[in-house]
Amino acid sequence: MTYDLYYWPGIQGRGEFVRLALEEAGAPYRDVARSDEAGGFEALHDLLAEDGPRPAFACPILRDGDLLIGQTAAILLHLGPRLDLAGEGAAQAIRTHQMQLTIADAVNEVHDTHHPIAVSLPYEEQKPEAARRAGAFRAERLPAFLGWFEHVLATNPAGPGQLVGRRLTYADLSLFQLVDGLRYAFPAATARVLAGTPHVAALHAAVARRPRVAAYLASERREPFNEHGIFRRYPELDG
Amino acid sequence: MTYDLYYWPGIQGRGEFVRLALEEAGAPYRDVARSDEAGGFEALHDLLAEDGPRPAFACPILRDGDLLIGQTAAILLHLGPRLDLAGEGAAQAIRTHQMQLTIADAVNEVHDTHHPIAVSLPYEEQKPEAARRAGAFRAERLPAFLGWFEHVLATNPAGPGQLVGRRLTYADLSLFQLVDGLRYAFPAATARVLAGTPHVAALHAAVARRPRVAAYLASERREPFNEHGIFRRYPELDG
Structure with missing residues (x-):
């Protein structure tokens, strides 16, 4: 069973949360828009074209056999039990999903x-507004989100090494990605917050050391962060 | 089995998506912060306080027995099969959830x-930026979102009366709420778009006519829209 992932080439974007789950599980998948053999960018374009099937409002889209699923969190909800990344039992599965949705809000x-x-406008046409919004994000929202995840880790009865229960879930992989992106986009502000959220910092480091994740991060499949994706390093927005 | 819903009193907010599902199903629930008997606002405050259990980053939160669930879409994922509002089978359940997440993005x-x-800032301190953002929303995003839902309805093999399969799901109730809020907040812009998305307009009207939904909308339990919630009528943002 090979999964097909449809996502824009050239950025990590929201597709990266799906890639990390597939990579950690060692699941076979094709990154369609990056693969000529799988149809390349044209296959993605045809799926979303005005007169195409448009199975989702936006990418990422996952194909699993006949099923086409859009929305990052819905894709991970589908993959979770199949990749053994959704915890143990129904309560942990829903808790894992709640974590994922909170990470999506932060993203x-x-x-x-x-x-x-x-x-639809480039950053250059909304810079003053971006400076104001980034200031509020650094001062209020960044500490609020990472502070809450620190609380979740610190109060996990099974220990602070993972968000839910005693096993790695897709939410841990996604929290790694959120922190990784924040460290890229807002290095100064993120370092300050992480100094006060040691369990979040430790989870980020531990996920990066997992053998399959480490191999993926070192591979060409991992697109570097850049200024076309979600996490962009504009020094004027850090501080 | 009585559910407890924790949400801010005085607004519909994101809690409304949960209320609509519970009301349509005729499920017993307590709206905790509005009910002195259930603990009132203090019970909500204690749940989210800095030294409290903080089961979620934000409201709404649902209590189902020992389980506390945060995130609107995760709550509906949990309630969906219990209230018979998640379609038929696993493929429809995940499709319903994808729809819900797309509605959440629009919200x-x-x-x-x-x-x-x-x-953290009042509207009055971000009015020029709001005017710009609302202009882009009316011109691009509002037609894009409702246009995609129109496509989903028009191409549903079981008919355009519902988003997924042949039965009402929580996503239909949520699309009703999105359209209802848009009609309140942006009456002119929404009327223009709905003229070109007849299936979306018809779904909104059909949901409002469902006996339990109609009874709920006419009751005191339905908080009116106001300028403290998500959907706010600021005439300068419509056009």
Whole structure:
């Protein structure tokens, strides 16, 4: 069973949360838009075209056999039990999903630090607004989100090494990605917050050391962060 | 089995998506912060306090027995099969959830039309930015979101009366709420878009006519829209 992942080439974007789950599990998948053999960018374009099937409002989209699933968190909800990344039992599965959705909220807010007015406008046309929004994000939202995840880790009855229960879930991989991106985009502000959220910092480091994740991060499959994705390093937005 | 819903009193907010599902199903629930008997606002405050259990980053939170679940979409994921509002089979359940997450994205964008800079600042301190963001929302995002849902309804093999399969799901109730809020917040812009998305308009009207939903909307339990919630009528943001 080979999964097909449809996502924009050239950025990590929201597709990266799906890639990390597939990579950690060692699951076979094709990154369609990056693979000529799988159809390349044209296959992605055809799926989303105005007169195409449009199975989702936006990428990422996962194909699992006949099933086409959109929305990052819905894809991970589907993959979770199949990749053994959804904890143990129904209560842990729903808790894992709650974590993922909170990470998604944080990711949306990161995106809007450089695009507070319109996704259709380049950053250069919304810089004063971006500076204001990024200031509020650094001062209020960044500590609030990472502070809450620190609380979740510190109060996990099974220990602070993972968000839910005693086993790695897709939410841990996603929290790694959120922290990794924040360290890229806001190195100074993130370092200050992580100094007060040691369990979050430790989880980020531990996930990066997992053999399959480490191999993936060192591979060409891991697109570097850049200024076209969600996490962008604009020094004027850090501080 | 009585559910407890924890959400801010005085607004519909994201709690409304949960209320609509519970009301349509006729499920017994207590709206804790509005009920002195259930503990009132203090019970909500204690749950989220800095030294409290903080089971979620934010409201709404649902208590189902020993389980406390945060995140609107995770709550609906949990309730879906219990209230018979998740379609038929696993493929429809995940499709229903994908729809819900896309509605949640639209709701976030609506919120940011009046709060493009910071949730901590009042609208009055971000009015020029709000005018810009609302303009882009009306011109690009509103037609994009409702246009995609129109496509989903028009191409549903079971008919355009519901988003997934042949039965009502929580995603239909949520799309009703999105459209209802858009009609309140942006009456002119929404009327223009709905003229081109007849299936979306028809779904909104059909949900409002369902006996339990109609009874709920006419009751005191339905908080009116106001300028403290997600959907706010600021005439200068419509057009």
